[in-house]
Amino acid sequence: MNLKELHTDKEVSARSIAQQLQSDVIAIQIMEEGTLKEHISKVPAVLFCVVGKVKYGDEHGTSIDLVPGDFHHIEPMIKHWVNAAERSQLLLVK
Helix, strand or coil: CCHHHHCCCCCEEEEECCCCCCCCEEEEEECCCCEEEEEECCCCEEEEEEECCEEEEECCCCEEEECCCCEEEECCCCEEEEEECCCEEEEEEC
């Protein structure tokens, strides 16, 4: 299945795609100029950019542009958010 087929045209859409694994893999879509609002992950995670361009930011002042093939490790208990410069498909592994 293609990641694009998992989502509707909402600003942010997240779908779990591998619940049977010991890790959870979540497909996230953020529309152009959309924002995954600030939140905290209780466990370590890795965010992969598959399609598009996003900017990851966190409460420590980290600001990282991610394009296809890029990934970023997210520390637990750190407030963070993601802004999309264009329609983007991401994978979050936690």
